[in-house]
Amino acid sequence: MPQAPEAEQVFxxxxxxxxxxxxxxxxxxxxxxxxxxxxxxxxxxxxxDMGVAMKTPCGGRGTCGKCxxxxxxxxxxxxxxxxPVTGDLAVRAEPAGPGPDTFVPALGPDSRIAAAVDxxxxxxxxxxxxxxxxxxxxxxxxxxxxxxxxxDVISRIASARDPSVxxxxxxxxxxxxxxxxxxxxxxxxxxxxxxxxxxxSGNTTMLYLAxxxxxxxxxxxxxxxxxxDFTGLSAEIAGLAAxxxxxxxxxxxxxxxxxxxxxxxxxxxxxxxxxxxxxFIDLGTNGELFCLDNRGRIFATSCAMGxxxxxxxxxxxxxxEEGAITHARQTTDGLSRDMIGEGEPAGITGTALIDVLAIxxxxxxxxxxxxxxxxxxxxxxxxxxxxxxxxxxxALGLWGAVRLTQRDVRNVQLAKAASLSASWFLLHAADVRPxxxxxxxxxxxxxxxxxxxxxxxxxxxxxxxxxxFEYLGNTSLRAAEQACLDPGFVQRAGTLRERARxxxxxxxxxxxxxxxxxxxxxxx
Numbered sequence: 001m002p003q004a005p006e007a008e009q010v011f012x013x014x015x016x017x018x019x020x021x022x023x024x025x026x027x028x029x030x031x032x033x034x035x036x037x038x039x040x041x042x043x044x045x046x047x048x049d050m051g052v053a054m055k056t057p058c059g060g061r062g063t064c065g066k067c068x069x070x071x072x073x074x075x076x077x078x079x080x081x082x083x084p085v086t087g088d089l090a091v092r093a094e095p096a097g098p099g100p101d102t103f104v105p106a107l108g109p110d111s112r113i114a115a116a117v118d119x120x121x122x123x124x125x126x127x128x129x130x131x132x133x134x135x136x137x138x139x140x141x142x143x144x145x146x147x148x149x150x151x152d153v154i155s156r157i158a159s160a161r162d163p164s165v166x167x168x169x170x171x172x173x174x175x176x177x178x179x180x181x182x183x184x185x186x187x188x189x190x191x192x193x194x195x196x197x198x199x200x201s202g203n204t205t206m207l208y209l210a211x212x213x214x215x216x217x218x219x220x221x222x223x224x225x226x227x228x229d230f231t232g233l234s235a236e237i238a239g240l241a242a243x244x245x246x247x248x249x250x251x252x253x254x255x256x257x258x259x260x261x262x263x264x265x266x267x268x269x270x271x272x273x274x275x276x277x278x279x280f281i282d283l284g285t286n287g288e289l290f291c292l293d294n295r296g297r298i299f300a301t302s303c304a305m306g307x308x309x310x311x312x313x314x315x316x317x318x319x320x321e322e323g324a325i326t327h328a329r330q331t332t333d334g335l336s337r338d339m340i341g342e343g344e345p346a347g348i349t350g351t352a353l354i355d356v357l358a359i360x361x362x363x364x365x366x367x368x369x370x371x372x373x374x375x376x377x378x379x380x381x382x383x384x385x386x387x388x389x390x391x392x393x394x395a396l397g398l399w400g401a402v403r404l405t406q407r408d409v410r411n412v413q414l415a416k417a418a419s420l421s422a423s424w425f426l427l428h429a430a431d432v433r434p435x436x437x438x439x440x441x442x443x444x445x446x447x448x449x450x451x452x453x454x455x456x457x458x459x460x461x462x463x464x465x466x467x468x469f470e471y472l473g474n475t476s477l478r479a480a481e482q483a484c485l486d487p488g489f490v491q492r493a494g495t496l497r498e499r500a501r502x503x504x505x506x507x508x509x510x511x512x513x514x515x516x517x518x519x520x521x522x523x524x
Contacts, residue, residue, distance in 0.1 A: 196246055299503055
């Protein structure tokens with residue numbers, strides 16, 4: 001596993017008196033904007049608070065170099081995601097503007113507009129909805145800034161037990177949304193005050209953390225969600241001015257484990273006529289699944305897959321930004337890759353990771369148990385693959401500095417075992433056989449771009465021999481968009497929520513045994 005740069009200790013500026021040392025200042029040059037922060041605050045977080053959004057597609061591990069900034073006194077360059085502010089610091093950076101990669105929707109002067117926000121555990125995505133035209137446009141996608149408190153739901157619930165931390169987490173997501181939304185609206189010649197509505201979607205914990213609700217009951221038995229419908233939300237929750245007339249709403253949740261993302265996806269499928277013999281899975285840090293039997297009954301569950309498929313918890317993983325390898329395939333000359341941008345690769349996305357693992361399985365370089373072949377050193381590997389050592393463990397060099405470690409393979413196996421075991425228990429609860437399913441819907445950013453042949457080769461879901469596969473993209477964001485465009489969407493979602501039967505995996509006898517059996521990859 002590559003060694004991410006150590007946190008860079010920065011002591012900049014003149015010494016301060018003991019009475020003022022508690023809160024170091026960060027100054028942005030050349031504007032002169034200045035703000036105090038608690039000692040140890042990451043520079044990337046401080047800059048975000050000051051309106052400068054840094055790209056951190058590697059999740060803050062310091063491997064992609066996208067957040068490099070210049071500091072003064074002493075002069076030099078640092079990675080903002082790895083630099084704690086320990087003294088007064090002057091940084092050369094420009095406040096965030098629309099930028100060349102900002103999507104600017106073509107809004108008419110009389111267009112009525114709303115905003116849809118999908119708060120994922122790893123990634124936040126935002127759309128603008130043109131109510132007049134009945135159309136929507138995705139404008140922003142960025143890593144959830146709350147990830148500094150943990151990469152998964154459980155760790156963030158633990159962090160948010162402290163009310164001051166919970167308030168800080170809510171403030172982080174609100175400022176991040178306001179910054180990106182404000183930039184896109186400014187680029188389109190509009191202001192935040194022109195929004196008529198803002199609709200949120202996401203899993204239950206992410207919604208609670210954005211809305212400032214107490215998450216402690218979500219993380220302790222009996223795991224209850226005291227608030228399942230969200231009405232009368234203040235405009236400030238969406239980062240708007242307190243006197244904004246915009247209506248702020250969020251899609252309903254079923255329970256602590258079944259959130260608005262799944263209920264919204266269920267509503268989209270029903271609206272599209274998929275009401276029977278359907279299996280749905282949303283692939284992300286949390287896996288959300290539902291099954292519709294031949295009578296239209298609804299069974300739903302969720303599982304903790306971890307962030308491996310979104311590029312996190314992988315040694316060289318990253319999101320789909322410049323420098324990311326997005327796909328891999330076999331050729332007569334070895335392995336070829338697709339990459340965003342030019343130059344040397346900076347990391348690998350979840351889609352490419354699945355491609356590489358499927359190829360390694362087919363060639364016997366990785367066994368069904370997930371272990372690298374003991375004969376790998378003597379094998380003729382397809383170019384550019386090469387066996388290497390990673391902290392004394394076996395690893396595989398891919399392209400440039402990018403490598404695949406045994407730990408990376410294990411993290412994918414954990415995600416795969418969670419997905420497959422959850423699928424089997426959901427089908428069992430619904431009394432549905434895989435051959436009864438006629439439609440499989442795969443959602444999530446991964447499901448939008450994954451090579452489904454490679455995905456199925458790894459065995460993330462059961463084999464559905466009679467099903468048509470459909471790839472729906474980010475259904476959580478689409479549901480939030482529909483909540484902006486369709487006045488009846490939230491009500492229909494609430495009605496379907498009441499019909500859904502939750503399958504709580506922790507209460508299923510034999511689930512742990514099934515999980516362990518699901519860790520292995522299928523034989524070719």
